[in-house]
Amino acid sequence: AELIRQYELPLDGRLSALSRGMKVKAALAASLAYRPRLIVLDEPFGGLDVLVREQLIESIVDCTPEATVLLASHDLAEIETFATHVGYLNEGRLEFVEEMGALTARSREVEVTLGTPSELPAGLPATWLNPEQAGVVVRFTDTRYEPARSREEVARQFGGIREINVREISFRAIFLALAKSRRTQCA
Secondary structure (H helix, E strand, O other): OHHHHHOOOOOOOOHHHOOHHHHHHHHHHHHHOOOOOEEEEEOOOOOOOHHHHHHHHHHHHHHOOOOEEEEEOOOHHHHHHHOOEEEEEEOOEEEEEEEHHHHHHOOEEEEEEEOOOOOOOOOOOOOEEEEEEEOOEEEEEEOOOOHHHHHHHHHHHOOOEEEEEEEEOOHHHHHHHHHHHHHHHHO
16 A cells, blocks of 8 residues: 555556556556565666656665565666666676676776887786777776786786876776677677
């Protein structure tokens, strides 16, 4: 009853006559009423307006404090706002499961400015994803970034460095780097 009130669900009429957002709310209310320990959601936010998404996320978090929520979604920005752990599936294989904070803490975009243009060295570390070079600038995503060790490795790989810039990146940027690197490995 509380969820029906919170979601402003009409009690008269047919489910088939409801909007997509109202149907999702009705399904979620019916599921959460049983206080499940595991909730599996597949692309639950597709086609929903921002306000409905926010309401659903808040209610899932508030109504299920002791439940595990497994959410599959391509909406990476949305996931980043509330997920505590993430898993990466690549062609049906689970590549990793990790705390969101640990993943973002160890991932950085690195930009190296060289003194003179040179070829990318062979045998770059496997944790440097998608290295690309434009003139004297080399960019890559370091998925095992540690300040001192990573800078030492950059210095070892490249000679004549003028500058090294490192910046934090979003979960979406991490995912894109992983997906692009997997695609180039398969090609």
